[in-house]
Amino acid sequence: MPEILRSIGVIARSLDSISNIEFKEIELTKGQYLYVVRIGENPGIILEDLANIIKIDKATASRALQKLEKNGFIERKNDEINKKIKKLYLSEKGKEIYPFIKRENEHSNNKALQGLTNAEKDQIKKLLSKVQKNIESDWDLVKNGGKRIY
Structure with a gap:
């Protein structure tokens, strides 16, 4: 049986490392770009759903979101019906960097699939x-x- 998971892991870690280096210029730290993209794709998403999409625990997601909110990339807004529910949105700063992150993702996809x-x-x-x-x-x-x- 070929070690397919090893290859998948190398690909994932390589792309994550590249992104973390490239996104320093827009003041995103390790892995934060992923949250920005998923919130941009799903405006109004709640923490539990975001954590499930990314496949991480809620506590880890919560800490990352606190940092993103503190740094002005996202906003939390109360649900109109249930005020206990906080919905996640990109702030103006988040909306400004979102296209850059999407372009990087598109470039990485194209590079990964080059020649296929x-x-x-x-x-x-x-x-x-x-x-x-x-x-x-x-x-x-x-x-x-x-x-x-x-």
Whole structure:
């Protein structure tokens, strides 16, 4: 069995490292770009849903969001019906950097898929979606207190 997860990990860490270096100029620190993108894609998202999309625990997401809010990239607004619910939005500063982050993402996607045919791109997307679903079921299990059987 090929070590596919090792390759996926190298790709993910490489792209994350590149982004962290490039995004220093817009005052984003390690991994914060991911939150900005997901909030930009999902205005009004709540913490729990954001954490689930990114696949991290709520406490980690909450700390990252506090930093982003303190640095002026995001805003929390009360839900109109349930005031206890805080919805997340990009601030003006967040909206200004969002296109730059999206361009970097598009560039990284193009670089990663360079030299692949359209059929190969479709195939890799389908296969990685299956892998993601497989892993997400374990993530949900462990996140909710379950144990995987090896």
